[in-house]
Amino acid sequence: MEFIYYFGDVFSPLSFLLLLGGTIGGLILGATPGLSPTMAVALLIPFTFHLEAVQGLILLGAAYTSTVAGGAVSAILLKIPGAPANIATTLDGHKMAKQGKGAKALQLSFLASAAGGIFGVLLLIFLTPLLAEWALAFGPSHLFWLAILGVTVIGSLDSASVVKGLLSGCIGLWLATIGFDDIMGAQRFIFHPSLGGGINIIAALIGLFAIPQVLTMFAKGRRTEGAEVIEVQKHSVLDATRELLRRPRALGIGTITGSVIGLIPGVGGQIAGLVAYDQTKKFSSEKEKFGKGHSEGVIAAEAANNAMVGPSLVPLLTLSIPGSPTAAVLLGGLLIHGIFPGSDLFDNHPDVAWTFINSMLVGQVLMCLFGLYVAGLAARVAQVPQSVMAAIVLALSVFGAYSVQSSMGDVYVMACLGIGMYFLERFGFSAAPLVLGLILGPIAEANFIQGGMIADATVGKSAYFLTGGLNIFLIAVVVASIAYSAWMELRSRRYTTKEEAQA
Amino acid sequence: MKKLIAGAAMALMGLAGAAMAEDYPERPIMMMVSYGAGGATDFQARIVTMTAGNEDALGMPIAIINKPGAGGRVGWNWFATQADADGYTLAAYNVPHFIAQSIKGGVQYSAESFEPIANWGADPAVFVVAADSPFNSMADVVAHAKENPGKLTFSGAGLFVGHHIAALQIEKAAGVKMAYIPTKGGGAAAMKAVIAGEVMGGINNLSDAFRAQEAGNVKILGVADLQRSDFLPDVPTMQEQGLDVDNSSVNFRGVMVPKDTPQEVIDKLAATVPEMFANPRVAKKMQAGGSPMHIMTRDEVKKMWAAREQTLKELLAGL
Numbered sequence: 120m121e122f123i124y125y126f127g128d129v130f131s132p133l134s135f136l137l138l139l140g141g142t143i144g145g146l147i148l149g150a151t152p153g154l155s156p157t158m159a160v161a162l163l164i165p166f167t168f169h170l171e172a173v174q175g176l177i178l179l180g181a182a183y184t185s186t187v188a189g190g191a192v193s194a195i196l197l198k199i200p201g202a203p204a205n206i207a208t209t210l211d212g213h214k215m216a217k218q219g220k221g222a223k224a225l226q227l228s229f230l231a232s233a234a235g236g237i238f239g240v241l242l243l244i245f246l247t248p249l250l251a252e253w254a255l256a257f258g259p260s261h262l263f264w265l266a267i268l269g270v271t272v273i274g275s276l277d278s279a280s281v282v283k284g285l286l287s288g289c290i291g292l293w294l295a296t297i298g299f300d301d302i303m304g305a306q307r308f309i310f311h312p313s314l315g316g317g318i319n320i321i322a323a324l325i326g327l328f329a330i331p332q333v334l335t336m337f338a339k340g341r342r343t344e345g346a347e348v349i350e351v352q353k354h355s356v357l358d359a360t361r362e363l364l365r366r367p368r369a370l371g372i373g374t375i376t377g378s379v380i381g382l383i384p385g386v387g388g389q390i391a392g393l394v395a396y397d398q399t400k401k402f403s404s405e406k407e408k409f410g411k412g413h414s415e416g417v418i419a420a421e422a423a424n425n426a427m428v429g430p431s432l433v434p435l436l437t438l439s440i441p442g443s444p445t446a447a448v449l450l451g452g453l454l455i456h457g458i459f460p461g462s463d464l465f466d467n468h469p470d471v472a473w474t475f476i477n478s479m480l481v482g483q484v485l486m487c488l489f490g491l492y493v494a495g496l497a498a499r500v501a502q503v504p505q506s507v508m509a510a511i512v513l514a515l516s517v518f519g520a521y522s523v524q525s526s527m528g529d530v531y532v533m534a535c536l537g538i539g540m541y542f543l544e545r546f547g548f549s550a551a552p553l554v555l556g557l558i559l560g561p562i563a564e565a566n567f568i569q570g571g572m573i574a575d576a577t578v579g580k581s582a583y584f585l586t587g588g589l590n591i592f593l594i595a596v597v598v599a600s601i602a603y604s605a606w607m608e609l610r611s612r613r614y615t616t617k618e619e620a621q622a
Numbered sequence: 623m624k625k626l627i628a629g630a631a632m633a634l635m636g637l638a639g640a641a642m643a644e645d646y647p648e649r650p651i652m653m654m655v656s657y658g659a660g661g662a663t664d665f666q667a668r669i670v671t672m673t674a675g676n677e678d679a680l681g682m683p684i685a686i687i688n689k690p691g692a693g694g695r696v697g698w699n700w701f702a703t704q705a706d707a708d709g710y711t712l713a714a715y716n717v718p719h720f721i722a723q724s725i726k727g728g729v730q731y732s733a734e735s736f737e738p739i740a741n742w743g744a745d746p747a748v749f750v751v752a753a754d755s756p757f758n759s760m761a762d763v764v765a766h767a768k769e770n771p772g773k774l775t776f777s778g779a780g781l782f783v784g785h786h787i788a789a790l791q792i793e794k795a796a797g798v799k800m801a802y803i804p805t806k807g808g809g810a811a812a813m814k815a816v817i818a819g820e821v822m823g824g825i826n827n828l829s830d831a832f833r834a835q836e837a838g839n840v841k842i843l844g845v846a847d848l849q850r851s852d853f854l855p856d857v858p859t860m861q862e863q864g865l866d867v868d869n870s871s872v873n874f875r876g877v878m879v880p881k882d883t884p885q886e887v888i889d890k891l892a893a894t895v896p897e898m899f900a901n902p903r904v905a906k907k908m909q910a911g912g913s914p915m916h917i918m919t920r921d922e923v924k925k926m927w928a929a930r931e932q933t934l935k936e937l938l939a940g941l
Contacts (some may be wrong), residue, residue: 161659255814258818315695384814454912457911467891
């Protein structure tokens with residue numbers, strides 16, 4: 120309960136002003152394509168040089184929470200996921216925006232974000248010591264199985280057929296091998312110097328999601344202009360709240376999956392949204408509605424990616440190990456004020472630690488309020504004529520890809536992947552499984568090699584990867600996931616053949 | 623007539639050259655860091671360049687640009703091949719990383735591609751074990767490794783970086799074979815492996831290990847440097863513990879420019895930058911962040927690079 124004692128500090132005039140500024144600025148930065156939460160926080164660090172430690176961290180904490188949520192804006196309205204966390208949001212969110220329900224999608228995403236986010240921060244406040252042990256429990260073998268579990272999701276994610284889903288997942292896995300291999304330093308598939316660092320995930324996201332869409336809009340030409348103006352439905356916040364409460368399953372699964380997976384160092388943040396989306400779909404009674412603009416999809420994805428914010432800081436705050444890229448940037452923000460995370464932080468600087476955590480709690484609420492306020496206005500983006508929209512999205516995509524590491528190489532990568540994806544989509548492949556392959560490939564590979572090296576020096580590969588409680592549990596989940604997908608595929612096939620026979 | 627024109631042109635060029643050096647810098651300068659934002663190199667680069675805009679320093683701010691990837695290779699490749707050699711594009715170097723990578727091959731740079739300006743920091747590699755480990759000194763580690771050849775696992779941040787060099791040197795000095803486990807995700811991932819008990823020990827940066835020891839998570843058994851560190855006065859060096867490990871693995875960080883940068887500009891930078899690093903505000907921030915400073919001038923860095931290249935070539939020859 121110590122944190123309540125420090126709540127006052129958040130509301131001192133300057134701190135609150137910074138919190139407000141961080142939240143609004145964070146929403147804008149988060150909504151800008153190419154600016155991931157990690158980059159937004161890194162951009163703000165120099166500003167904290169001149170602030171007190173507490174105030175600097177309030178700014179960073181508020182910016183972190185709201186950039187994660189802000190990413191939903193571009194994901195829903197423009198189909199550009201700002202960060203890997205927002206991929207799952209595009210699947211249903213952008214469909215809703217196209218149906219004129221953009222305001223509803225945004226309101227739901229901000230409400231779900233706040234609900235998930237507050238739960239996550241509360242976990243951070245009350246269960247930190249327990250969570251720290253959980254974060255450390257995942258060694259290379261477990262992370263490997265976790266990545267494989269992610270691969271099993273690929274088949275069922277946003278695809279017309281399991282086979283096409285798996286195929287695009289494989290393309291993603293291959294793309295992930297490009298560049299210098301991080302462990303051995305071997306060069307793979309580097310045909311051009313700009314591929315030396317591998318395919319940047321943010322540039323790839325922009326290319327795979329936004330560019331096919333731009334090409335489709337351009338391909339339609341100006342003929343259909345006017346005919347396709349979407350009527351943007353007004354949607355009251357009260358209705359959105361009611362809708363959210365009617366979907367406790369999506370919210371619950373999203374929040375819990377997000378907090379549990381978000382905790383695992385190095386893996387969590389990127390796949391929490393997608394895994395939560397997939398789980399919600401599997402447990403839902405309206406499976407067929409997913410991917411066509413279903414509100415449960417948006418709720419689960421956004422609840423998950425904000426729920427992960429609090430737990431993702433556990434390894435940093437307790438063990439002084441940054442578990443995610445954003446946490447690494449926050450570590451820099453702490454060190455610059457001479458504060459070492461770990462027991463030192465909570466024992467000797469409780470004011471800094473608790474004010475920082477409190478600011479994330481208050482930040483969630485502020486973020487939700489501002490988000491709801493702009494949701495109605497922002498949704499009108501859908502009314503912009505397609506030809507103009509295509510140009511705007513293209514400009515934002517180029518800007519976003521370039522700004523990741525100030526490199527034209529990333530822009531070319533984005534363009535090539537985008538054009539490739541345009542044709543793949545024509546054949547019924549979709550971008551989400553491909554991106555999942557791109558994210559999971561390196562995780563699975565690095566942990567297999569690393570685990571293999573440890574195993575060879577100690578107990579041997581089979582014992583290392585196949586024994587131990589957590590390994591067996593994860594393998595069981597993997598098998599169950601594959602069996603479930605196969606069963607669903609067989610069942611739907613039987614139905615379709617029956618219908619065809621009747622027709 | 624021709625002679626006159628040529629003479630005038632020569633004079634003008636001379637003037638322009640002199641004027642360029644005198645006016646330099648007349649616009650903000652960019653410094654490329656080949657690691658991600660928030661990493662130790664990036665963090666320190668931002669601190670040591672924060673006073674660049676002062677009148678007694680360069681009088682112009684230095685902006686940090688990150689080009690991360692492949693253990694720094696992406697950024698240094700870019701710097702060697704595409705950066706303008708006009709003095710407005712600087713880069714941070716990490717020795718021994720880039721020298722080891724150039725010896726190992728597959729990159730477009732070598733120590734000759736760059737001109738050093740000054741060195742700001744030196745972060746030695748240290749040997750850490752988990753707080754509950756039975757090892758209490760390097761002698762314990764070596765004894766265990768002798769009894770179980772190839773079975774003692776210890777982590778580090780990848781191959782051909784300072785940690786790996788230290789690992790090779792320790793193995794060579796003790797005459798034992800151990801299992802070096804390179805991690806993806808840098809020193810943080812390697813440290814996590816030690817704390818979580820996935821490996822029996824690890825090589826890590828002194829600054830990160832110091833923090834982890836303060837938090838009560840690890841024990842630091844030895845420093846791979848020539849003398850003890852001010853941060854860890856109680857931890858003996860490897861040489862004090864009978865292991866012949868010098869400072870080849872110490873992670874030196876500093877500033878460099880591309881090879882063909884005008885000599886006047888190099889001279890101006892070489893004169894100003896070390897003083898900029900010595901600013902007390904910089905020292906205070908570096909101290910607070912647990913980052914050891916070690917300021918060296920251009921001539922000293924040149925010698926250090928040459929010495930490193932020599933040792934690394936011998937050390938990596940057998941790999």
